[in-house]
Amino acid sequence: MCIRDSYRTASNKIKLAKTPGxxxxxxxxxxxxxxxVCGDTGAKLNGLPHxxxxxxxxxxxxxxxxxxxxxxxRSAGAVKTRIVRAFLLEELKELKxxxxxxxxxxxxxxxxxxxxxxxxxxxxxxxxxxxxxxYTSPSPxxxxxxxxxxxx
Numbered sequence: 001m002c003i004r005d006s007y008r009t010a011s012n013k014i015k016l017a018k019t020p021g022x023x024x025x026x027x028x029x030x031x032x033x034x035x036x037v038c039g040d041t042g043a044k045l046n047g048l049p050h051x052x053x054x055x056x057x058x059x060x061x062x063x064x065x066x067x068x069x070x071x072x073x074r075s076a077g078a079v080k081t082r083i084v085r086a087f088l089l090e091e092l093k094e095l096k097x098x099x100x101x102x103x104x105x106x107x108x109x110x111x112x113x114x115x116x117x118x119x120x121x122x123x124x125x126x127x128x129x130x131x132x133x134x135y136t137s138p139s140p141x142x143x144x145x146x147x148x149x150x151x152x
Contacts, residue, residue, distance in 0.1 A: 004028070038075035040082075045075060 003026070005012045013029040035050035037043065047066045049059070056064065065072035070079050 002026075036072065038078050039073060040078040041075055043075050043077070045072065048072060 003012065003014060010031060015027045015029055016024050017027045019025050031052060033049070033051040033053075033056070036045045036048045036056075038045060045066070049056070049063065051059070068076070068079065070082075074082075
């Protein structure tokens with residue numbers, strides 16, 4: 001029984017084990033893995049094995065992740081806060097759009113009031129004259145070319 005290195009370091013731990021033949025043998029112990037942590041909160045991720053990084057990379061994808069968005073990278077609480085934050089940001093954008101539309105309508109009303117005071121004709125007469133105009137769309141026959149030969 002011979003130890004690999006003479007120094008008592010973290011990577012040089014051994015364990016005595018009895019073989020089926022009855023002899024004592026040395027088994028080198030590997031370092032314990034710390035486990036995966038959430039990138040946002042720093043909390044440990046449940047459902048993942050605590051392995052060293054090299055051994056963790058060798059695992060299949062099913063064993064490295066949890067079946068949800070950001071599974072194996074972010075904790076459930078962090079994903080929940082991300083979803084809520086995204087929803088609130090979208091709501092804020094919609095509110096800003098509605099506010100700008102409302103402001104534009106106010107500006108248009110103010111301009112109409114100013115124009116109404118300045119115009120010599122009543123506003124109602126102008127709108128009535130525009131609403132009485134008829135518009136006819138062009139006939140499909142007008143859009144087609146003539147059947148007559150151009151040389152005639």
